[in-house]
Amino acid sequence: MDSYLFYGLTILLLAFSFYKDKKKSLMSLKKGWKAFENILPEFLVVILLVGVMLSVLNPQTISNLIGKESGWMGVVLAAVIGSITLIPGFVAFPTAHLLLQAGAGFMQIGALISTLMMVGIVTMPVEIKYFGKRMTILRNLMAFVFSFFVAFVIGKVVG
Amino acid sequence: MISTIKKYRAFFIVLICVGFLTVFNRSIGIKALTISAKSFFEMLFVIPPVFVLLGLLDVWVPRESMIKYMGEGSGIKGILLSLFIGSAAAGPLYAAFPVSAVFMKKGVSFRNIIIFIGAWSTSKIPMVIFEIESLGASFALTRLLVDIPGIIIIAILLSKFVGKEEIKEIYENAHQMNNLD
Numbered sequence: 001m002d003s004y005l006f007y008g009l010t011i012l013l014l015a016f017s018f019y020k021d022k023k024k025s026l027m028s029l030k031k032g033w034k035a036f037e038n039i040l041p042e043f044l045v046v047i048l049l050v051g052v053m054l055s056v057l058n059p060q061t062i063s064n065l066i067g068k069e070s071g072w073m074g075v076v077l078a079a080v081i082g083s084i085t086l087i088p089g090f091v092a093f094p095t096a097h098l099l100l101q102a103g104a105g106f107m108q109i110g111a112l113i114s115t116l117m118m119v120g121i122v123t124m125p126v127e128i129k130y131f132g133k134r135m136t137i138l139r140n141l142m143a144f145v146f147s148f149f150v151a152f153v154i155g156k157v158v159g
Numbered sequence: 160m161i162s163t164i165k166k167y168r169a170f171f172i173v174l175i176c177v178g179f180l181t182v183f184n185r186s187i188g189i190k191a192l193t194i195s196a197k198s199f200f201e202m203l204f205v206i207p208p209v210f211v212l213l214g215l216l217d218v219w220v221p222r223e224s225m226i227k228y229m230g231e232g233s234g235i236k237g238i239l240l241s242l243f244i245g246s247a248a249a250g251p252l253y254a255a256f257p258v259s260a261v262f263m264k265k266g267v268s269f270r271n272i273i274i275f276i277g278a279w280s281t282s283k284i285p286m287v288i289f290e291i292e293s294l295g296a297s298f299a300l301t302r303l304l305v306d307i308p309g310i311i312i313i314a315i316l317l318s319k320f321v322g323k324e325e326i327k328e329i330y331e332n333a334h335q336m337n338n339l340d
Contacts, residue, residue, distance in 0.1 A: 003205055006249045010208035017215055024218050032214030035257040036206070038336055044170040046253065047202065048177055051195030055187050088201070088251060089286040093293035100294070109294075110302065117280045123253045125169070130256040130336075132329055135321055139273070142313050150305050157301045 042126040049122045050086050057085065059095055062112075063102035070108060075151050078108040082115030083144055086122050107155030114150040118143035202251070209254045217261050225265035233268065238311060241271040245278025255279040260333035269326050270318040277310030 017025040062081060066074040087095065096109050119140050120127070127136040177195075181188025229237045248255065259272050267275075282303055290299040318326070 003208075003249060006208045010211050013215055014211060017219065025215075028214035028218035029211065030214070031217050032210035032212075035213055035260070035336075036210045039253070039257055041166045041170055043202065043253065044167070044199075045173050047195050047198050048170070048173045048191075050198060051191040051193075052177060052180065052187075054194050055190035086251075088198075089283075089289060093290050097293045106298070110298075113290075113294075114281075114302065114306075117252075118277070120252060126253040126256055130260055130329075130333065132325065132332070134325065135317070135329065138320060139276075139313070139317060142316065146309050146313060150302060150309070153305050154298060154301050158295070158298050 039126060039129070042129060045125060046086070046122050053085050053122070054087070057081070059098050059102065063099045063104045066099070066105065066108040066112070067103045068105035068108075070105065074105065074108045075111045075148065078104075078112040079115045079119075079144060079147055079151070082112040082147070083119040083140070084121045085116065086120055087116055089117075092116050105155070106159035107151050110154030110158075111147050111151035114147035115144060118147060205250050206254055209248070209250045209258065213258050213261050216258075217264070220265065222265050225262070225267055229262070229267040229271045231268045233271065237268065237271045238274055241267075241274040242278045242282070242307065242310070245275040245280075246282045246284050248279050248283060249285065252276070252280045260336055263330045263333035268318075269321070269329075270314045273314035273317050274310055277306075277314060281306040281310065 014025065014029075017028065065081075066078045070077070092113065096104075096113055099112075100106070100109055121140070124136055124140070127139075131139070177188060177191055180191065227233065229240055233240075245255070248258075255276050259276060262272050262275065287299055287303060290302075
């Protein structure tokens with residue numbers, strides 16, 4: 001639903017832009033297209049990798065690995081799974097809900113959600129294109145470590 | 160033509176690998192391709208506004224005002240604005256990177272760009288609402304309360320770790336990528 005809101009806003013701004021200055025507006029569309037085209041090859045790679053990953057992993061496999069009793073080992077596993085995979089939020093949250101019902105612990109789910117959001121190994125080619133190798137690796141590494149802290153706090157507060 | 164093929168080389172290699180996978184394990188291969196096709200169309204639906212807005216931002220918003228509000232020395236105001244823009248965004252994290260490139264071109268500070276990316280990845284408002292619905296308010300809000308300071312700390316540390324020279328290189332690279340002529 002937020003996509004529609006975003007479309008509405010974009011169309012409104014674009015209409016206003018055309019009203020103000022047609023040439024500039026065409027220029028902005030051209031720039032937007034260029035930016036998209038620039039990133040498309042990496043996008044396509046990411047999408048294929050995600051497809052393969054999601055076809056192998058399923059909620060049952062995951063919840064077997066990160067049950068309540070799995071402790072920090074489970075947290076590490078959850079963080080690794082979350083870092084490698086890329087699942088959009090509207091799939092990730094209901095899946096996490098299912099995992100909790102299937103016996104996963106809150107701390108482990110905290111690590112999974114946090115790394116899903118902040119760490120992206122499959123999206124690294126895209127990130128490297130814009131930020132370079134070193135910076136990309138550093139950012140992902142820090143987000144990975146930070147996710148353990150997030151998991152710890154969630155485990156204490158919610159679990 | 161040749162440069163196009165070169166650009167998509169990695170994609171074709173992965174595609175061929177998935178093809179082999181399908182030969183060896185039909186069900187997994189077909190499932191992978193179906194999921195990929197589905198997420199491709201999902202992407203085509205979600206992403207266009209991001210790139211149109213990016214183009215508008217590039218053309219209409221003057222560099223001076225971006226520097227003033229989000230550049231070096233924009234202080235708390237810049238941090239809050241970066242958090243807000245990232246949280247108001249829609250779309251997957253990888254769509255945030257091209258937007259960052261335009262920010263770089265406009266003189267937004269490196270720290271604020273990393274904060275923007277952090278917010279895009281963790282505190283998008285519609286996503287948080289959805290998270291509350293599926294995992295409960297205490298889970299979502301606890302995560303948010305830890306994440307927001309975490310994003311800022313990571314951004315500050317990263318801009319310290321990564322030297323001025325390297326940041327300069329990253330900015331120049333972004334400049335070239337946005338160059339139309």
